Amino acid sequence: MSLQCVSCGDMTMDDRHGDFSYEWPEELSRKPSIFRNAEWRECRNCGAVLLSPSLIERIEAKRYKIAGLLTPVEIKAARTRLDLTQVEMARQMGVGDKSYLRWENGLSIQSKAMDTLIRAVVLFPDFLNTVERSRHRAGGVV
Numbered sequence: 402m403s404l405q406c407v408s409c410g411d412m413t414m415d416d417r418h419g420d421f422s423y424e425w426p427e428e429l430s431r432k433p434s435i436f437r438n439a440e441w442r443e444c445r446n447c448g449a450v451l452l453s454p455s456l457i458e459r460i461e462a463k464r465y466k467i468a469g470l471l472t473p474v475e476i477k478a479a480r481t482r483l484d485l486t487q488v489e490m491a492r493q494m495g496v497g498d499k500s501y502l503r504w505e506n507g508l509s510i511q512s513k514a515m516d517t518l519i520r521a522v523v524l525f526p527d528f529l530n531t532v533e534r535s536r537h538r539a540g541g542v543v
Contacts, residue, residue, distance in 0.1 A: 404442065406444040406446065406447060406449050407449065407451075408444060408447050408449035409444060409446050409447040409449065411444065411445075411446040411447070413444050413445040413446040414442045414443070414444050414449075414451065415442065415443060415444075415445060416440070416442055417440070417441050417442065417443050418438075418439070418440050419438070419439065420435050420436070420437055420438075420439065421435070421436045421439035421441055421456060422434070422435055422436075423435075423436060423460055423463075425464075425467065429464065429467050429468060430467050434460075434463055434467075436456060436459050436460070436463075439453070439455075439456045439459070440453040440455065440456060441453055441456055461507065464510075465510070468510070468513075469513070469516075470510065470511060470513070470516045471511070471516055471519060471520070472507075473504065473505055473506060473507035476504055476505050476511070476519060477505050479519055479520075479522070479523040480505070482523060483522065483523065483526060487501055487502055487505060493522065493529045494515070494518055494519070494522065494529070496515065
């Protein structure tokens with residue numbers, strides 16, 4: 402079924418199925434990723450591409466893997482393991498509630514430094530309490 406292309410306006414957006422090659426921004430990878438058995442729409446006239454929701458999910462999962470970051474699902478699992486609410490986790494880490502919520506919901510990607518902090522908190526649950534106690538010592542020196 403052809404749909405109207407949002408780029409050129411022609412009724413030439415066709416369903417496609419097969420291997421989809423995705424070019425990453427250079428800072429992530431110089432090598433494209435091939436997504437097998439993918440679905441997307443492509444304009445016969447101008448070549449514009451419209452990705453399916455399932456292909457977008459696969460690309461995002463691969464983006465986290467290439468960057469070496471925890472996925473939103475892994476971030477939520479880490480917080481759940483600690484038996485904390487989103488607000489409690491954000492406050493423990495010293496970040497804004499909304500920032501943490503966006504990481505867990507996949508609306509933004511955490512920095513490598515915040516990813517490291519999340520991993521440290523999961524591996525060493527008392528880590529943040531120890532850091533906080535050191536702040537209250539004379540001069541805050543460890």
